[in-house]
Amino acid sequence: MAAGVLTIEDDPDIRLLLRTMLGREGYSVSEAQTGREGLRAFHETRPDVVILDLGLPDLDGWQVLERIRDMSDAPVLVLTARSSEADKVRGLNAGADDYLTKPFSHVELLARLQAIRRRRPVPAPARPSFDDGRIRVDFVRWQAYLDDTPVELTPVEYRLLSALVRHAGQVLSADQLVQMAWDEHAGLGPERVKYAVLRLRRKLGWESATSPLRTVRGFGYRYEPLR
Ligand code: CA
Numbered sequence: 001m002a003a004g005v006l007t008i009e010d011d012p013d014i015r016l017l018l019r020t021m022l023g024r025e026g027y028s029v030s031e032a033q034t035g036r037e038g039l040r041a042f043h044e045t046r047p048d049v050v051i052l053d054l055g056l057p058d059l060d061g062w063q064v065l066e067r068i069r070d071m072s073d074a075p076v077l078v079l080t081a082r083s084s085e086a087d088k089v090r091g092l093n094a095g096a097d098d099y100l101t102k103p104f105s106h107v108e109l110l111a112r113l114q115a116i117r118r119r120r121p122v123p124a125p126a127r128p129s130f131d132d133g134r135i136r137v138d139f140v141r142w143q144a145y146l147d148d149t150p151v152e153l154t155p156v157e158y159r160l161l162s163a164l165v166r167h168a169g170q171v172l173s174a175d176q177l178v179q180m181a182w183d184e185h186a187g188l189g190p191e192r193v194k195y196a197v198l199r200l201r202r203k204l205g206w207e208s209a210t211s212p213l214r215t216v217r218g219f220g221y222r223y224e225p226l227r
Pocket of ligand 1: 011
């Protein structure tokens with residue numbers, strides 16, 4: 001069976017180029033032009049490998065990568081015009097398997113695709129859950145538990161909590177949380193994050209001054225892990 005590759009890229013010329021060269025190599029190619037469309041296509045087609053552009057019109061490529069990693073361990077090749085070393089390190093830390101800057105050589109792209117597919121003989125969820133003995137977040141089922149009891153959260157609250165526990169011990173700014181937890185960012189300010197955090201604390205029973213979901217005045221929010 002042909003290996004499935006999903007390209008998430010808003011530039012029609014590059015999509016056409018990828019479609020042509022990957023098709024010629026025997027890949028079965030599906031395409032998306034935006035981050036959201038890409039996530040939907042990922043869900044539907046379950047590709048063997050993803051080529052992800054970072055500069056997308058709706059969701060940022062980083063967010064797309066994070067959500068793909070919530071669902072699966074499928075290899076992801078990040079393709080981008082950004083070429084700083086910091087971006088590359090960030091991409092690899094965020095769970096990308098490889099990183100290629102535009103303009104890229106066809107031969108190199110194909111070689112890297114093959115390499116990252118070979119590197120993953122046994123698919124296993126990278127980080128299927130977070131559990132510090134106080135709260136458990138199952139990133140595959142998109143469900144949080146307190147003492148084994150499921151907590152009913154809205155999608156935004158769930159993503160807020162996931163972002164905070166994934167970065168446990170680190171401060172995330174309101175801006176970063178907006179990027180990570182909301183689909184539409186336009187016009188969303190720190191107040192929205194503040195109220196969403198308040199609601200989340202209430203649902204988790206973490207309203208006291210010693211709440212593990214800390215407000216770091218002037219900086220943002222931090223989840224303080226139990227261990
Ligand atoms: Ca782009």
